[in-house]
Amino acid sequence: MGWKTILSFIFFLVVIILLGFYWIAPLSDINFGFKDRNYNFSLNDSDKGMQFHSNMRFPTSSISYRIYDCPLGKKGDMEMAFEIISNKTTLSFYPVVNSEEIDVTCDSKNKRDGEFFIAGEGGPTNVTKTSNFNVIKGGQILLIRESQCATPNVGIHELLHVLGFDHSTNPNNIMYNFSTCDQEISQDVLDTIDKLYSTPTYADLSIENASAVMHGKYLDANITVMNNGLKDSQSSTLKIYADEKLIKEFDIKGLDIGYGRKIILQNVLVFQLDVNELKFVVSYDEPELAKENNEVILNINKN
Numbered sequence: 001m002g003w004k005t006i007l008s009f010i011f012f013l014v015v016i017i018l019l020g021f022y023w024i025a026p027l028s029d030i031n032f033g034f035k036d037r038n039y040n041f042s043l044n045d046s047d048k049g050m051q052f053h054s055n056m057r058f059p060t061s062s063i064s065y066r067i068y069d070c071p072l073g074k075k076g077d078m079e080m081a082f083e084i085i086s087n088k089t090t091l092s093f094y095p096v097v098n099s100e101e102i103d104v105t106c107d108s109k110n111k112r113d114g115e116f117f118i119a120g121e122g123g124p125t126n127v128t129k130t131s132n133f134n135v136i137k138g139g140q141i142l143l144i145r146e147s148q149c150a151t152p153n154v155g156i157h158e159l160l161h162v163l164g165f166d167h168s169t170n171p172n173n174i175m176y177n178f179s180t181c182d183q184e185i186s187q188d189v190l191d192t193i194d195k196l197y198s199t200p201t202y203a204d205l206s207i208e209n210a211s212a213v214m215h216g217k218y219l220d221a222n223i224t225v226m227n228n229g230l231k232d233s234q235s236s237t238l239k240i241y242a243d244e245k246l247i248k249e250f251d252i253k254g255l256d257i258g259y260g261r262k263i264i265l266q267n268v269l270v271f272q273l274d275v276n277e278l279k280f281v282v283s284y285d286e287p288e289l290a291k292e293n294n295e296v297i298l299n300i301n302k303n
């Protein structure tokens with residue numbers, strides 16, 4: 001062996017050692033443990049809220065869905081997504097054949113005309129604003145991409161959109177606007193869901209915009225009764241008191257979530273003399289989110 005052969009052999013060895021070093025010992029800081037990765041939805045306190053609007057939730061924590069026009073693989077992915085969220089939160093999901101709250105399809109032709117997604121390929125399609133919650137009455141998911149991951153990350157991402165969650169700015173979070181397999185559902189999202197659904201599914205009747213004028217022995221008044229709750233109300237009774245004495249009662253038919261009824265009274269005869277105070281009370285037998293907003297007291301303007 002000449003010295004050239006020896007040198008090229010040494011060079012060959014050095015190259016092999018260097019390559020081995022490069023492959024085995026990462027020169028850049030590659031984190032294989034993921035232990036200290038931050039998965040939080042909100043990277044800092046100045047982030048806007050996690051949801052599209054404040055306090056978005058379905059009326060109940062048990063939410064119906066229907067999956068149609070989906071191949072078995074994507075249907076299985078979506079069912080697994082429902083199961084994962086129900087295992088991690090107080091929510092539960094159940095399949096129905098019609099009148100579903102969450103509509104899941106895999107064929108873009110099924111996308112409803114005239115309805116738009118707030119984001120991406122999944123989102124609430126029907127939201128009613130009340131003074132307590134933005135109540136989600138329906139949502140739709142369009143699954144086009146098949147999940148390439150062990151967990152159905154795309155299905156979970158779209159389901160969280162339907163539950164009102166916006167995109168996260170954190171690439172490690174499952175709500176980042178580009179999906180990868182190592183993203184996680186963050187604890188702050190799960191905690192927000194559980195907090196939102198800790199409020200029971202009750203109606204919440206309240207009196208808004210009450211005004212009244214007495215002219216002589218006659219009363220004119222305007223009152224609006226709203227349902228700001230999470231459940232359509234049954235019928236209730238509006239009672240009007242003049243200085244604590246009941247002078248008039250009205251039946252108010254059931255009000256859907258977010259709806260109200262305006263009541264205009266004219267020339268209601270009041271027998272008492274010199275009324276100082278009028279009280280309007282919505283009397284409702286069922287539990288409500290709040291009872292204190294069922295009553296308004298007005299000091300009377302005398303003309």
Ligand SMILES: [Zn+2]
Binds near residue numbers: 119121167176
């Ligand atoms: Zn999205």
